[in-house]
Amino acid sequence: MTDKLTPAKIRRNLSGERVSLIGGAGFIGHNLAIGLRQAGAEIQVVDNLMQNNLTTNVIDQNLDPFRRELNHGFLIQRFEMMRDAGIKLDNADARSMIDLPEVLRDFDPTKLVHLSAISSAVDAKHVPGHCFDLQLVTLRNVLEFTRLFPNSVNQLVLMSSSTVYGDFKTPTVDENTRPRPYGIYANAKYMAERLARTYNDQYGLGLTIIRPSALYGERCISRRVSQVFIENALMGKPLLLEGSGNGRLDFTYIYDLVDGIVRSMAVDREPESSITFNMTCGNARTIAELAGIVKSVIPTAICEERPRNKIKPVRGALSTKRASETLNFRPQWPLEIGYKRYCEWYVEQWERTQRVVFAN
Numbered sequence: 569m570t571d572k573l574t575p576a577k578i579r580r581n582l583s584g585e586r587v588s589l590i591g592g593a594g595f596i597g598h599n600l601a602i603g604l605r606q607a608g609a610e611i612q613v614v615d616n617l618m619q620n621n622l623t624t625n626v627i628d629q630n631l632d633p634f635r636r637e638l639n640h641g642f643l644i645q646r647f648e649m650m651r652d653a654g655i656k657l658d659n660a661d662a663r664s665m666i667d668l669p670e671v672l673r674d675f676d677p678t679k680l681v682h683l684s685a686i687s688s689a690v691d692a693k694h695v696p697g698h699c700f701d702l703q704l705v706t707l708r709n710v711l712e713f714t715r716l717f718p719n720s721v722n723q724l725v726l727m728s729s730s731t732v733y734g735d736f737k738t739p740t741v742d743e744n745t746r747p748r749p750y751g752i753y754a755n756a757k758y759m760a761e762r763l764a765r766t767y768n769d770q771y772g773l774g775l776t777i778i779r780p781s782a783l784y785g786e787r788c789i790s791r792r793v794s795q796v797f798i799e800n801a802l803m804g805k806p807l808l809l810e811g812s813g814n815g816r817l818d819f820t821y822i823y824d825l826v827d828g829i830v831r832s833m834a835v836d837r838e839p840e841s842s843i844t845f846n847m848t849c850g851n852a853r854t855i856a857e858l859a860g861i862v863k864s865v866i867p868t869a870i871c872e873e874r875p876r877n878k879i880k881p882v883r884g885a886l887s888t889k890r891a892s893e894t895l896n897f898r899p900q901w902p903l904e905i906g907y908k909r910y911c912e913w914y915v916e917q918w919e920r921t922q923r924v925v926f927a928n
């Protein structure tokens with residue numbers, strides 16, 4: 569099956585599919601929407617632009633004018649790219665049992681991708697009820713839509729997370745490793761997986777669960793370590809290396825994730841099947857290595873060592889063997905190439921924003 573999943577076959581299998589992405593104007597969502605569109609599917613993005621998006625960027629009192637302008641530039645690029653690709657955007661709140669089915673019925677999707685969430689475990693910890701709503705209430709509405717209109721949707725793709733594994737007990741985890749989530753974000757992700765599997769089991773919903781990790785890439789505004797390091801280097805602030813920077817993460821370039829998800833939606837599968845994929849670069853790299861790449865692009869960057877923060881989770885690599893065997897998934901972007909390219913893009917965007925802000 570795998571060797572036959574060629575670009576031509578992906579295109580053939582996806583043309584005619586109508587994909588709705590719930591929370592699709594976010595970092596992963598807009599990149600995936602464009603990837604699926606390029607592969608021939610019709611796309612609807614459903615997003616209320618509320619979280620980590622246009623609304624927060626305008627109203628957040630803690631943002632300085634420079635960052636607001638930088639984020640604004642990234643967000644506008646997302647919308648222009650989606651518009652130019654012919655992607656339909658519906659501004660609707662997926663928590664609403666009325667609004668979500670209405671926009672979905674209007675588009676009549678054959679596949680759904682659930683992405684809405686507070687996508688940071690740190691932020692989610694401060695607002696657990698809100699985390700619950702954005703992940704699980706929105707998921708309830710998506711699942712109920714598939715149950716009430718069973719003939720139209722042939723697959724739900726659920727964006728879970730590598731955090732469901734909790735502290736890694738071994739250097740590498742695969743999909744059979746027992747999840748040990750802790751904290752509200754990871755537990756809500758794991759609950760989401762269990763609920764979606766229940767709809768697969770009880771109501772025959774075709775299901776694909778994706779577990780990504782530590783993504784980086786163009787137009788992200790989430791300020792994960794891969795973004796903070798570049799910004800600190802540009803501002804002359806130190807890149808903080810806790811415990812000598814020997815903590816490891818499976819850093820993944822967004823384009824590898826998009827390629828894997830597109831494959832998981834194009835592959836031939838039994839209609840009522842359920843499968844879970846780790847979808848990462850498949851290689852854990854140290855924070856010190858990440859800093860080294862920043863330094864190669866911004867030579868003035870300085871690193872500072874700090875004691876290891878013991879409450880930070882112990883992570884490692886995710887095995888991508890299943891995705892490799894089932895989907896012919898082959899990550900194309902090792903950190904040295906993907907992250908370097910992203911750093912260079914970021915420097916350009918930073919300088920462009922400086923020209924805009926300091927000209928006024």
Ligand SMILES: NC(=O)c1ccc[n+]([C@@H]2O[C@H](COP(=O)([O-])OP(=O)(O)OC[C@H]3O[C@@H](n4cnc5c(N)ncnc54)[C@H](O)[C@@H]3O)[C@@H](O)[C@H]2O)c1
Pocket residue numbers: 590591592593594595596597614615616617618619620621660661662663682683684685686687688702706727728729730779780781782783784790
């Ligand atoms: N980025 C990563 O490194 C990463 C890693 C693992 C898992 N994930 C998961 O992938 C998914 C997408 O992540 P992301 O990085 O694109 O996040 P993001 O914050 O960029 O995007 C989330 C989008 O969901 C939208 N949204 C939130 N609540 C909504 C609602 N009620 N109705 C409609 N839209 C709503 C937001 O407006 C936002 O555009 C999340 O579920 C996240 O937990 C992300």
